[in-house]
Amino acid sequence: MLELRHLRTLIALRDAGSLVEAAERVHLTQSALSHQIKDLEERLGNPLFLRKTRPVEFTRAGLRLLTLAEQVLPQVRMAERDLARLAGNEQGRLHMAIECHSCFQWLMPTVDHFRDHWPEVEIDIPGGHHFDPLPALAREQLDLVITADPQRIHGVHYEPLFRYQGLLAVARQHRLAGRPFATPEDLVDETLITYPVEHGRLDVFTQFLDPAERRPREIRTAELTIMMMQLVASGRGVCALPNWALTEYLERDYVKAVPLGEHGVWSTLFAAIREETRDAPWMEDFLRTARETSFAVLEGVRPA
Amino acid sequence: MLELRHLRTLIALRDAGSLVEAAERVHLTQSALSHQIKDLEERLGNPLFLRKTRPVEFTRAGLRLLTLAEQVLPQVRMAERDLARLAGNEQGRLHMAIECHSCFQWLMPTVDHFRDHWPEVEIDIPGGHHFDPLPALAREQLDLVITADPQRIHGVHYEPLFRYQGLLAVARQHRLAGRPFATPEDLVDETLITYPVEHGRLDVFTQFLDPAERRPREIRTAELTIMMMQLVASGRGVCALPNWALTEYLERDYVKAVPLGEHGVWSTLFAAIREETRDAPWMEDFLRTARETSFAVLEGVRPA
DNA sequence: CCAGCACATGAGTGAATATCATGGTGAATC
DNA sequence: GATTCACCATGATATTCACTCATGTGCTGG
Numbered sequence: 001m002l003e004l005r006h007l008r009t010l011i012a013l014r015d016a017g018s019l020v021e022a023a024e025r026v027h028l029t030q031s032a033l034s035h036q037i038k039d040l041e042e043r044l045g046n047p048l049f050l051r052k053t054r055p056v057e058f059t060r061a062g063l064r065l066l067t068l069a070e071q072v073l074p075q076v077r078m079a080e081r082d083l084a085r086l087a088g089n090e091q092g093r094l095h096m097a098i099e100c101h102s103c104f105q106w107l108m109p110t111v112d113h114f115r116d117h118w119p120e121v122e123i124d125i126p127g128g129h130h131f132d133p134l135p136a137l138a139r140e141q142l143d144l145v146i147t148a149d150p151q152r153i154h155g156v157h158y159e160p161l162f163r164y165q166g167l168l169a170v171a172r173q174h175r176l177a178g179r180p181f182a183t184p185e186d187l188v189d190e191t192l193i194t195y196p197v198e199h200g201r202l203d204v205f206t207q208f209l210d211p212a213e214r215r216p217r218e219i220r221t222a223e224l225t226i227m228m229m230q231l232v233a234s235g236r237g238v239c240a241l242p243n244w245a246l247t248e249y250l251e252r253d254y255v256k257a258v259p260l261g262e263h264g265v266w267s268t269l270f271a272a273i274r275e276e277t278r279d280a281p282w283m284e285d286f287l288r289t290a291r292e293t294s295f296a297v298l299e300g301v302r303p304a
Numbered sequence: 305m306l307e308l309r310h311l312r313t314l315i316a317l318r319d320a321g322s323l324v325e326a327a328e329r330v331h332l333t334q335s336a337l338s339h340q341i342k343d344l345e346e347r348l349g350n351p352l353f354l355r356k357t358r359p360v361e362f363t364r365a366g367l368r369l370l371t372l373a374e375q376v377l378p379q380v381r382m383a384e385r386d387l388a389r390l391a392g393n394e395q396g397r398l399h400m401a402i403e404c405h406s407c408f409q410w411l412m413p414t415v416d417h418f419r420d421h422w423p424e425v426e427i428d429i430p431g432g433h434h435f436d437p438l439p440a441l442a443r444e445q446l447d448l449v450i451t452a453d454p455q456r457i458h459g460v461h462y463e464p465l466f467r468y469q470g471l472l473a474v475a476r477q478h479r480l481a482g483r484p485f486a487t488p489e490d491l492v493d494e495t496l497i498t499y500p501v502e503h504g505r506l507d508v509f510t511q512f513l514d515p516a517e518r519r520p521r522e523i524r525t526a527e528l529t530i531m532m533m534q535l536v537a538s539g540r541g542v543c544a545l546p547n548w549a550l551t552e553y554l555e556r557d558y559v560k561a562v563p564l565g566e567h568g569v570w571s572t573l574f575a576a577i578r579e580e581t582r583d584a585p586w587m588e589d590f591l592r593t594a595r596e597t598s599f600a601v602l603e604g605v606r607p608a
Numbered sequence: 609c610c611a612g613c614a615c616a617t618g619a620g621t622g623a624a625t626a627t628c629a630t631g632g633t634g635a636a637t638c
Numbered sequence: 639g640a641t642t643c644a645c646c647a648t649g650a651t652a653t654t655c656a657c658t659c660a661t662g663t664g665c666t667g668g
Contacts, residue, residue: 002380003307019646032626034647039624045391051646052634061390068383072376076306079372086365087349309656323615336657338616343656355615356665 004076006040007069009033010048014066017055024160077285081117084281090120092282097125097133098146100269101195102225102245106294107146114289118282137272144286145272148203157278158270159287162294164242166203166265167257169228169249171235177256181264184212191237192216193228204240207265229255242267244297308380310344311373313337314352318370321359328464381589385421388585394424396586401429401437402450404573405499406529406549410598411450418593422586441576448590449576452507461582462574463591466598468546470507470569471561473532473553475539481560485568488516495541496520497532508544511569533559546571548601 009026013033016022023030041047048062058066084090098107111123133145138153150158168187170176176186187209199205209215220237222228228239232255240260249255259265271290277283313330317337320326327334345351352366362370388394402411415427437449442457454462474480480490491513503509513519524541526532532543536559544564553559563569575594581587 001309002384003309005305005307018644020644028625029627030646031628031648035625038647044387046387054635054645061387064383064386064390068379071379075372075375079368080306082368083348083350083365086368089349324613332656333658334615335617335659339656342616358614 002040004072006036007065007073009036010062010066011069011073013049013056014058019051019056080281081285089281090118092118092121092277092280093124093143094121094282094286095124095126095142096144096146097136097142099133099201100146100148100242101197102241103146103269105225105245106290106297109297110286110290110293113293114282114286117285121282134272137274140274143273143277144283147270147272148267150270150272155275156272157275158272159278161269161271161287161291163266163268164244166207166240166260166267167243167246168204168238168240168260169232169246169255169257170238171233172253172256174235174238174256176238176258179258181259181262183261184209184214187216187238188214189217191218191220193220193222193231193237193239196221196223202240203265203267204260207267208240208260244294247297306344308377310340311369311377313340314366314370315373315377317353317360318362323355323360384585385589394422394586396422396425396581396584397428397447398425398586398590399428399430399446400448400450401440401446403437403505404450404452404546405501406545407450407573409529409549410594410601413601414590414594414597417597418586418590421589421593425586438576441578444578447577447581448587450573451576452571452573454574454576459579460576461579462576463582465573465575465591465595467570467572468548470511470544470564470571471547471550472508472542472544472564473536473550473559473561474542475537476557476560478539478542478560480542480562483562485563485566487565488513488518491520491542492518493521495522495524497524497526497535497541497543500525500527506544507569507571508564511571512544512564548598551601 009022012025013019013022016025019033019037020030023033026033028036037048044061046061047059048065049056049058081090096107098104107125111125114121115123131141133142134147134151134153134156136142137145138156146161147158168176168182176182179186192204194202194204218237220231222231222239225241225245228241229249231237232239243257246255246257250257271287273283313326316326316329317323320329323337323341324334327337330337332340341352348365350365351363352369353360353362385394400411402408411429415429418425419427435445437446438451438455438457438460440446441449442460450465451462472480472486480486483490496508498506498508522541524535526535526543529545529549532545533553535541536543547561550559550561554561575591577587
């Protein structure tokens with residue numbers, strides 16, 4: 001008999017494109033999903049998707065179930081929200097810290113959207129903290145930390161949000177503009193513009209320049225992405241940012257982007273949360289909203 | 305985590321009005337449902353319904369889930385139909401026999417509705433059969449038999465459809481018209497109108513007259529319910545029919561109805577099917593359609 | 609006050625669902 | 639081609655959890 005579990009799996013599979021990642025999203029092993037889907041397919045008498053392609057390609061039957069899932073799951077989520085409200089479980093606290101400055105780009109729309117659905121959850125992003133966010137999370141001073149390097153801390157769970165690529169933004173007429181990728185060497189006589197945070201928290205240094213033991217000629221800081229873009233566009237420096245932070249400017253052809261190194265600098269962004277808060281209905285909702293919003297930003301879709 | 309199973313249970317519970325009967329409908333024990341709902345309620349942090357009332361009364365949370373179920377389950381069923389179609393499993397045969405003549409009242413609309421959804425299923429109600437329908441079912445000459453007395457036959461499964469009451473229809477000005485109930489004695493100087501079938505297949509005889517060793521003064525037969533009603537209304541006799549067959553005429557105040565005996569004559573109507581056909585998607589659909597249609601007829605709602 | 613009914617509950621079981629370990633397959637790289 | 643890598647399938651095994659059975663409790667009506 002068909003169950004919601006199957007529909008959730010299919011949605012995860014579509015979003016992920018592969019069984020392994022889909023398994024992660026629904027908190028199961030790859031094997032579990034393989035079995036689950038096999039059973040389902042046997043009962044239906046039809047395969048649901050072709051496995052040999054990346055991303056997986058759904059059959060007609062698979063697509064039919066996907067549209068069902070898209071109809072049904074939002075309705076179920078709405079009902080669950082209503083039920084949480086009825087049960088008085090809607091109260092909670094969501095104090096956040098971000099280790100990656102440009103995350104505001106997708107975090108703000110996420111928070112806005114979330115606030116509408118969970119008015120009783122107290123949201124805050126305390127600025128100017130001088131403590132280390134992850135221990136503060138364990139100490140219950142914070143409830144969620146956006147971070148790119150998870151460290152094992154007892155009671156802390158890391159929920160993967162999405163993968164992103166660090167790109168070097170350069171002026172349109174810059175000598176690196178057409179290149180397939182930039183080397184650390186390319187930066188030694190450039191002015192690098194960064195957020196005003198310690199270098200250990202910037203991928204360009206930790207994953208690109210430091211391993212090659214290179215330094216840029218000069219380092220300038222800017223508070224906001226748009227200020228960086230102005231400096232870059234006017235040829236007064238280059239800057240390294242995640243792909244999603246740049247899409248907007250790339251689309252308008254305001255600057256050009258070049259991957260960092262032959263294989264690029266990739267990272268996964270995690271939401272660090274305490275184990276106890278993991279099952280709270282509003283927490284699940286926040287994480288899903290975050291994924292959807294960041295996806296929308298990355299695709300260049302303007303979020304509502 | 306909420307699953308479709310829970311929604312199906314709630315719907316069954318609403319239709320049944322009690323846990324025991326709901327359990328029957330979803331093919332589980334009463335205990336299973338009790339556990340299932342308890343778990344659900346604990347996770348939601350809210351009771352779903354009050355048990356001490358008949359029928360059970362749903363709380364706000366329960367009602368919210370019910371509306372979700374009503375939204376979602378039809379969508380799921382439509383998808384399942386589409387999938388069966390895609391898999392080529394939509395073909396089947398549905399040859400039926402009815403032991404209870406007045407069942408045509410709800411069977412015809414059911415069949416009409418069903419034919420639209422499953423055009424590939426071959427439907428037939430072979431008339432004028434002279435064989436015993438239940439053995440014919442086991443022999444695969446038939447696929448479904450509507451009967452009120454299930455007999456244990458290997459490989460045959462009985463699906464309860466609904467309970468009904470046998471009523472005595474009398475003319476408006478008949479001496480029995482106002483009575484709380486009729487006794488077997490009351491019929492000895494009446495003309496009883498029946499369908500032209502053997503007496504062993506008529507509840508009035510088997511459950512009412514025969515046990516009291518009474519016979520009506522005269523017995524006339526009529527083929528159709530409407531003909532019976534005309535005879536009854538004009539005072540040329542009385543007739544015993546299931547409640548659903550009479551609702552239409554009672555509403556129009558064409559005849560009056562009196563229960564048979566102090567406690568009434570009650571029966572449960574079953575659909576007898578072969579075990580193998582029990583899980584076929586179209587069979588499940590047919591049974592559900594039958595229940596819904598008969599319910600609609602009984603409530604006086606004109607089916608589409 | 610007892611019978612009868614409906615639901616709850618605890619213990620126990622088995623099937624459903626998960627994981628682990630392993631092996632096969634296709635695509636990219638040398 | 640061989641090698642590596644990422645992905646998926648599969649069988650054996652473990653665990654969970656959903657159900658049944660047996661029994662208990664509380665309500666209702668004669």
